[in-house]
Amino acid sequence: MKVFVSRLIPDTGLQLLQQAGLQTTVWTEDRQITQQELIEQAKQHDALLCMGSDKMDAHFLTQCQHLKVIAQFSVGYDNVDVAASTRLGIPFGNTPDVLSDATADVAFLLMLAVSRKAFYMHKRIISGDWGTYRPTLNLGVELKNKTLGIFGLGRIGMELARRCRGAYNMKVIYHNRSHNVQAEQELQAQRVSFEELLAQSDVLSVHVALSPETEGKFNADVFRKMKPSSIFINTARGKIHQEQDLIQALNEGWIWGAGLDVTNPEPMKPDNPLLSMPNAAVLPHIGSATVQARNDMARLAAMNIIAGLHGKRLPHCINPEVYKKDKSISN
């Protein structure tokens, strides 16, 4: 059986596929494969290992309904028409948990960087503007005993909350659809309304999935309700905040600063005002970019492919409803 992989992934995954006797073709061009090219490749294969940047919409899935399994190399799956995948009987996998530590580290890094304007200070050194020591200049804010607010306290949010509680004794509040009992017991986290999250957070970090409900959620109205001393962090998806409103919020002092690992669009243009603002820090979507996380993501994606091709349940499946239609699938 044959697998198409839409970007070069670490050997940990490719070796698993090869050991399972699967013939593997990898897209190695230094550009993203177009959807039409992906359809043409997928038509010649039994399984697809794709990226979060590939558009897995109803058009693609209908064209490729012969695929026995699709495994995505990411935890987020806002690029996937899950209902269409289920309707067409295609099990779809993702890579949860193994990237939670790495992504929480990036949220923590951004929080610290913004609190001390670190990216901006670095740019000033490069431009020859170190300046002299002045007691009233270059001042940041401290995080000890402050309040961390998490929008979407799941796997990654939990890891950030652990870091903030351990390092800075931060109080943790969160807004979720349901209670996170583990966070409440382990970290004394308190579930609050969205309005309370905005009003109380000193650092507000977004860890919710992108969905119609969360798209554009952080707009001018929302930023106006945050504390002027607060820091906004988004490592989830760029479409969750409205960029022009965020720039206005930073320029007009509605919030203290912002740290982003995700933007809309990606890549961000080099002349984007956020890249030169003293109170902003931007990274190029590197949340899961550690050797360990990427090796583990490759392994999980390969395991999903192998299970799917053997007619077994995927270890990490985003549409388990697909199995209700096919009683022959075993565990």
Ligand SMILES: NC(=O)c1ccc[n+]([C@@H]2O[C@H](COP(=O)([O-])OP(=O)(O)OC[C@H]3O[C@@H](n4cnc5c(N)ncnc54)[C@H](O)[C@@H]3O)[C@@H](O)[C@H]2O)c1
């Ligand atoms: N920057 C990166 O490289 C990177 C890496 C990994 C994940 N991500 C993003 O982070 C997201 C979160 O990943 P995770 O593994 O923590 O997911 P998760 O499912 O464990 O956590 C998300 C939490 O948000 C809650 N939630 C969902 N919709 C909500 C809503 N409308 N209102 C309130 N709460 C809601 C869920 O109940 C859940 O507790 C992913 O979907 C992905 O977009 C980014």
Ligand SMILES: O=C(O)[C@H](O)CO
């Ligand atoms: O959702 C994810 O896993 C990341 O954004 C891609 O690395």
